[in-house]
Amino acid sequence: MDIKMIDVKNEILSTNDDLAEELRSRLKAHHVFMVNIMASPGAGKTTLLLDTIRRLKDRFRIAVIEGDIESMVDAEKIADSGAKAVQIRTGGDCHLDAPMLKPAIDSLDLDNVDILFVENIGNLVCPAEFDTGAMLKVMLLSVPEGDDKALKYPLMFSVCDGLLVTKTDCAPLFDFDMERLRKRAHILNPNLHILPVCAKTGENMDEWIRWLEEQRTRCMNA
Amino acid sequence: MDIKMIDVKNEILSTNDDLAEELRSRLKAHHVFMVNIMASPGAGKTTLLLDTIRRLKDRFRIAVIEGDIESMVDAEKIADSGAKAVQIRTGGDCHLDAPMLKPAIDSLDLDNVDILFVENIGNLVCPAEFDTGAMLKVMLLSVPEGDDKALKYPLMFSVCDGLLVTKTDCAPLFDFDMERLRKRAHILNPNLHILPVCAKTGENMDEWIRWLEEQRTRCMNA
Numbered sequence: 001m002d003i004k005m006i007d008v009k010n011e012i013l014s015t016n017d018d019l020a021e022e023l024r025s026r027l028k029a030h031h032v033f034m035v036n037i038m039a040s041p042g043a044g045k046t047t048l049l050l051d052t053i054r055r056l057k058d059r060f061r062i063a064v065i066e067g068d069i070e071s072m073v074d075a076e077k078i079a080d081s082g083a084k085a086v087q088i089r090t091g092g093d094c095h096l097d098a099p100m101l102k103p104a105i106d107s108l109d110l111d112n113v114d115i116l117f118v119e120n121i122g123n124l125v126c127p128a129e130f131d132t133g134a135m136l137k138v139m140l141l142s143v144p145e146g147d148d149k150a151l152k153y154p155l156m157f158s159v160c161d162g163l164l165v166t167k168t169d170c171a172p173l174f175d176f177d178m179e180r181l182r183k184r185a186h187i188l189n190p191n192l193h194i195l196p197v198c199a200k201t202g203e204n205m206d207e208w209i210r211w212l213e214e215q216r217t218r219c220m221n222a
Numbered sequence: 223m224d225i226k227m228i229d230v231k232n233e234i235l236s237t238n239d240d241l242a243e244e245l246r247s248r249l250k251a252h253h254v255f256m257v258n259i260m261a262s263p264g265a266g267k268t269t270l271l272l273d274t275i276r277r278l279k280d281r282f283r284i285a286v287i288e289g290d291i292e293s294m295v296d297a298e299k300i301a302d303s304g305a306k307a308v309q310i311r312t313g314g315d316c317h318l319d320a321p322m323l324k325p326a327i328d329s330l331d332l333d334n335v336d337i338l339f340v341e342n343i344g345n346l347v348c349p350a351e352f353d354t355g356a357m358l359k360v361m362l363l364s365v366p367e368g369d370d371k372a373l374k375y376p377l378m379f380s381v382c383d384g385l386l387v388t389k390t391d392c393a394p395l396f397d398f399d400m401e402r403l404r405k406r407a408h409i410l411n412p413n414l415h416i417l418p419v420c421a422k423t424g425e426n427m428d429e430w431i432r433w434l435e436e437q438r439t440r441c442m443n444a
Contacts, residue, residue: 040262041346041375042367069347071373092377094316094347122374123347124263125291125316144366144389145264151293152344153263155314167366170395 016130019098023105023133030110033216034118036096036134038156041122043140044166044199046074049117051199053081055209060114065104067096067121074119083117084108095126098133105133115216124149128156135219136212138162143176150184157188162211165196168203238352241320245327245355252332255438256340258356260378263344265362266388266421268296271339273421275303277431282336287326289318289343296341305339306330317348320355327355337438346371350378357441358434360384365398372406379410384433387418390425 027034039045053062063084066075075087086104088096096118108116118134120127139160141149144167150157157163163185165178178196185192193211197204249256261267275284285306288297297309308326310318318340330338340356342349361382363371366389372379379385385407387400400418407414415433419426 040264040344040367041371042262042364068374070376073370073373092351094345121347122262123316123345125343125345126348129314142264142366144364144392145262148295149263151295152290154292170366170392173392173395 016098019102020131020133023098023101024135027105027110027116027133028135028220030113031220032110032113032116033136033219034116034132034134035136035138035212036118036120036127036132037138037140038120038124038127038160039122039140040124040142040145043122043142043145045119045122045140046077047199048140048164048166048197049119050077050081051205052117052209052212053078053083055205056115056212057082061112062115062117063108063113064117064119065096065101066119067100069093069121078119084113090121094121094123095130096120096132097130101132124153124156128153128159136161136215138164140164140166141181142167143171143174146174147176147178147181147184150181150188154188157185157192160189160192161215162193162195164208165194166198167200168196168198169201238320241324242353242355245320245323246357249327249332249338249355250357250442252335253442254332254335254338255358255441256338256354256356257358257360257434258340258342258349258354259360259362260342260346260349260382261344261362262346262364262367265344265364265367267341267344267362268299269421270362270386270388270419271341272299272303273427274339274431274434275300275305277427278337278434279304283334284337284339285330285335286339286341287318287323288341289322291315291343300341306335312343316343316345317352318342318354319352323354346375346378350375350381358383358437360386362386362388363403364389365393365396368396369398369400369403369406372403372410376410379407379414382411382414383437384415384417386430387416388420389422390418390420391423 064078065086072087075085078085137160286300287308294309297307300307359382
């Protein structure tokens with residue numbers, strides 16, 4: 001298994017946004033498309049990533065930076081999928097920021113990476129506040145969480161480019177109204193690209209991959 | 223509707239734990255049992271509270287302090303249930319702490335409250351770090367979130383007295399192993415009281431109410 005380990009202990013209180021901008025420029029110079037994936041605990045980030053890697057790995061070289069407070073169970077799954085995995089263990093911190101990502105990015109051979117996913121800490125609040133240097137921000141909201149979350153966690157919906165509504169296969173069990181969610185989310189962020197997906201049944205996974213590649217082309221040519 | 227509104231703006235950086243201890247003593251002097259309810263977004267905190275209020279309200283006078291970043295949709299539901307509702311709007315903060323709770327507790331007529339629930343911000347990370355003055359800490363984990371969460375968010379499992387595993391009605395759709403969860407949680411916290419519940423089907427709701435009353439008696443007599 002190909003897992004590197006970086007324990008974040010003393011986070012330098014430098015200006016996060018400046019460093020994020022610097023990381024973004026460096027990644028772009030190496031043609032690396034970095035995508036920050038954010039969601040509540042258990043929304044399906046790892047499952048989505050595993051299926052996304054499976055669908056992309058023949059055409060792109062993929063790496064994943066796994067953010068966790070403790071444990072490296074997700075990094076182990078990612079490494080098994082064939083992608084490069086770098087584990088950041090925050091030891092308590094509730095989000096990833098640019099100073100935490102820098103050593104993880106430093107540890108990668110950027111000329112051998114096309115797409116770099118960041119699986120952020122499971123938290124619908126704090127990760128929204130920190131620019132990591134990613135070119136694209138995607139949030140997941142699972143059907144069991146409910147369609148009212150844009151009202152309660154507005155910053156996440158405001159800062160993201162894409163929203164994947166996951167676990168659509170269990171919609172029959174929940175009173176989840178996709179149109180109500182769309183309306184609420186688009187009030188906060190009219191440009192948010194919303195897509196209901198299900199990694200288990202495959203629903204709209206092709207469409208997600210298509211959109212992701214389109215975003216990559218757009219960012220790399222910008 | 224009986225809703226008071228307190229917007230938290232400038233949180234005083236006093237020593238949280240001292241203030242929490244002070245609040246706990248004051249509540250106890252008024253025979254108020256305060257319970258801090260914590261979980262990820264969408265784990266079912268409000269639904270659980272509504273059914274809990276319904277089952278307790280003929281015997282106890284109940285108040286709920288609702289913590290939200292934005293919106294007051296939950297406080298409106300609570301007020302409709304007949305309990306007193308106090309809304310704390312944190313305006314961005316990802317958790318409740320003792321300085322935020324003080325004005326909310328100050329606003330209540332404590333001699334007319336027997337049980338005071340605090341519905342914390344939906345976040346499995348940060349709320350675990352702050353003593354609010356509650357006598358009992360209960361976390362919810364919903365079945366769709368998965369049985370591996372104790373590995374990834376250990377502090378919450380370590381600090382709580384009770385763990386309610388919610389949305390058990392959708393267990394057939396998920397690969398959720400209750401025994402695996404129990405083992406993982408009890409390694410962190412051997413005294414954690416774990417109960418699978420479902421507000422929708424009523425599963426174990428009587429047992430939850432029984433345990434809650436038992437804890438109240440224990441705390442009030444300690």
